[in-house]
Amino acid sequence: MSKFWIVLFHTYLSKVKTKSFIISTVVMLIIVLGISNLNKIVDVFEKEEQKTIGVLDQSGEFYDMFSAQFQSKESDFTLKKITNEDEGKEMVADEQLKGYLVIEKDEKGMPAGVYKSNSISDSMTSNMLSSTLTQMKSMLVTQKLNLTREQIASLYEPASFENKALEASAKTEEELNQARGLVYILLFVIYFGVIMYANMIAMEVATEKTSRVMEILISSIPPIQQMFAKILGIALLSLTQMALFLGVGYTSIKNNLADMEGGFFSFFGFGETSLSTILYAILFSLLGYFLFATLAAFLGSMVSRIEDLQPTITPMTMLVVLGFMLAMFGLSNPEAAFVKVTSFIPFFTPMLMFLRIGMLEVPFWEIAISIVLLLVTIGVLAVFGARVYRGGVLMYDNANSIKSIKRALQLSKKG
Template identity: 35%
Template sequence: MNKIGTVIGFTFRNKVKTKAFIITTLVLAIIMSIAINIPYFIQLFSGEDLKDGASGESTKIGLIYGQQAELAEQLDSYWKAQNNEDLTLVKYDTADIQVLQNDIEEGIIEGYLQFTEDTNVIFPAVIYASEEGEQLNPIAQAELTGALQTVKTQSIVKDSLTPEQIAELGTPVQFNTESVSLASGIDNKTATEENEAQEILNFGVVYVLIILFFFTTMTTGNMIASEVTTEKSSRIMEILITSVSPLTQMFGKIIGMFLVGLTQIATFILVLVANLLMPQNKQLLADFDLNLSQVSLDVLIYGFIFYVLGYFLYAVLFAAVGSIVSRTEDLGQAVMPITMLSLAAFYIGTFSISVPNSVLMKVSSFIPFFSPTTMIVRIGIGEVAVWEIWASILALVVFIIFFGWLSAKIYRTGVLMYGKRPTMKEIRKAMKAYKI
């Protein structure tokens, strides 16, 4: 036990201190930070807020009265009644282009609205003019469109409807969702936004877990195989096995690399949380009304279980393959079958995330090489019975034990086989000499 602890500690310290690990982690952390703050960077360089008024200043838009003074007055009155502080309408009696351009250049207004003077239509079109044809942001445009729709209704019906009836025309229709219970009939409990937020969070967690599994499998698995091959090609392995048994080396390296992967993931999580807590991102999260406490606990627990089991299944295979390769140049070709398996697991999980209950997902969730990604998709987004989850876990454990035993025999014989890559016949013959 002390020896395997020594191997684990040595492997962990040796890897986290390498330039490759530090640079890779740093570069990925920077990429994550940039990706999270892309909306803020767009806002910063374009000089616009994602939502006008987020900086505390109201956006001012000119409203030309002109010959359509009645419509402009109705729009202005309606807008003031909404108490919308994000956008203010500034009155202009006439469409004096020179005055309007000067005000835009001086920043008094960002643009101006003007009703066309076409008398052949029931309701005139509205033109928004701004410097270099810049458009209103989508939120302000949607709010103004709603206001104009109300003004249009008022203009068309005029005195044929009461003010209350006109106001009712502009009120959106309520659309509620009810759930049916077999025990008590129709449940009149309206669906809340919390359920939608939970689904969004579960979708995000599932997607992140799939990416983490693939990333960890590829990086740490290749590191395990590469380190074993390097030690073998440099003949250091001959010295190591005199003090530590090959099996202790193999499992020590696997656990040590697993801790390296967890360290990297923990770093990325800290970077993610730090960026999300920055002032410019807090408002965006508040707009989505997301709460991390809404994440399903089952998704996190089972996600971690499948992540760990899936890692060890692939790790023992990478270690076995690395032990039979004598030159690092041949390692890429040797690990190709394992790489293809992990790619298949990744693609099945991601491409079927919109159809978690498909036949492909159900079958793949019981194949240990694919279940770490497909089963977590079914747990987080689809429908799955508890017995299916534990049957998948049991299949994973059985495969880990079998391939761990097989990889241990291959590793024990392969680390001292030099020259060209041994054939399967030679490996089987050498394995018969050892009982594990």
Template identity: 35%
Template sequence: MSNFWITVRHTVSQRIQSKAFLWSTVIMMLLVIGMVNANNIMSAFSNDESGESPSTIAVVDNTNSDDAMAEMLEAYEEGTYDYQHYTDGNREDALEAARNEAYDFVLTLNGDAANLEVEFFGGGSDHMAGQEVNQDVQRIKKSVVTNQLDLNEEELAMINAPVSFTAESLIEGEEVRTEETDRQAYWMVYGLVFVIYLIVITLGSIIATEVATEKSSRVMEIIVSSVNPIVQMFGKLVGIGIVGLINLASLVIAGIIGFMISGDDMLQSILSGVTDVSLLLYAFFFIVLGYFVYGGIAAMLGALVSRAEEVNQAIQPLVFLAMIAFFIAIFGLNTPDSTFIQILSYIPFFTPQLLFLRIGMGTVPIWEVILIIGILILSAVLINILAARIYKGGVLMYGKFSFKNGIKQALTMSEKEN
């Protein structure tokens, strides 16, 4: 057991003390802080100053309404645009003035308040401007129509009063998902599915590369003479897993620092309990189990190659499996309860991402969660037992990489060692 912890400590210290790890961690933390503050950074480098006057809109009023809608828009202060009643000509004159940069946009009003026809002229890149102007015109139209109908304040309050709407589940005690919680769960699942994929792939590649590097430098022969290969394999798995947790913790810290710098209230929402903490716990649990499923195979594949240059070729099938699981999870975000997703979530290589997707975006019976997690744990144990046997024989093999023949030869050598 002492050899196991010696291997763990050696693996962790070797990784965290390397300049590559330190620089990559610092760069990733800076990137996370930068991404969180992307809006502030873009605003700092943009030409738009906070004190700059709002965009101007020339309003050509051709309505038959007794209420001057253009003047009402001009007096409207709740929007982000400066509406100006254009009285120096018709629509063509206003358009010409806008082309000469006297105005940013042109708005024409035709018909009457009940049957209002509106034309909006703006730049091709201002696709959001039309939507906001449309909302402003709708509010003015509502005000004009209610004035024409001579509605008093009580009648207006009755019209605008919200409906008292509550959603309840058919099953007693079951929580009903709202639009807000569904949207929150969507982005959490999206982000955490990506994190699971990234960690599994990155750490798996590190394990395979480290084993192959030690073999190619003949260091492995010295290590094997003093440490049991199986102990060595699991020591490396745990050690690199700890390094991964340190890396993940550094990114979380970077995210917290980024939110504190940006002044965003998202961090406060997370800390105040709006974020579903159970989802974060599930994510951590699936990251650990997924790591041992993929990591055990990665260590085995790393032991089958003789040179570090062959690692990418060896772990390519493993990478494809993780990529398939990731893309299925991304496409399944909108259909988490489909039969296809349900069936694939029982396959251990897909379970960490797909079961997490189902839990986060749908409703999974507790018995099914326990069953699938049980299958995943059992699979992780069996995969690592097989991987350890192949690893034991593979670390002493040298020659051209062959997946099928290499496994046979490694198992044979492992049995001879016994």
């Protein structure tokens, strides 16, 4: 057993010290800090952006109403009245204006506008001006109809609408928004973690095999112990890296929580998250890792050349991608039938069942069944994978995957 731990810690320490691991970790930490401080970064650049828009009212009737309507919106932009287009063009050229809006009357006497700027790529600004003109036009129409203020207010008052669950245990809309944000982020963590670290195991096995180091290793330690030592060594590496990412991200988000109201972070709905959801995220991340890591280890053992590795592990990668895509589609409707069915398929369970747990009140028996199925699959795959691995590490031909598996099983029986 001492040799098992030697291989495990050698795998871990050799990977931790590599330049690629250190550089990728530093880059990812910078990205995590950038995302968690995105509002501050955006504010820095927005301070340098011109926030004044010129308004040329050729009708001479609409500027005051337009200005009042525009100021009622929550916007950082200000308006400046200009007298002609030459003045507007000159101020835009001197960067005193972002652009200018020309307001004139249409054939029905209603306001119509043309926004002019150096570039029309900023759709947010043009949409804001267009909506203001539309609201002003609606007000003018209601005035012509001699409607009272109460009638006008009633006309524009939105219909009362709310979502209400019949089940007392169902999550509220606010809780769903908070859960959706966490699930969205953790799905990416599970997806990239499984792909990156499973591929790392396959590459580790294939590299040692192609360099003939495997022949020395199997003479001193049984292949099965070696396979699981590598899997646990890379798992320890992934936990180290993930702990750094989550630790730095959590600290940064906690320090900037007051600045995360609205904007980019309103989509993710950061808020109070139950401990059980976080624990399930860790559980399904680990189970998903061990499932695909075991698969990757014996696929890597069948490769004789490094260039043959990617075609061999592509089906495994596609399973992870398919599970991730199903989870993304299910994020908007976690009660969909395809989400429920696929959450019990072991290769999709880590992402799909976690999606349901994070968004819905899932009966414990369903969670238990999915975990049992996942554990059984990992066990079967580990036994089968160990047999393939034991024979696969002795193979150096270029046979196709099916023939390689058959031959590996035959060699493992002889061993």
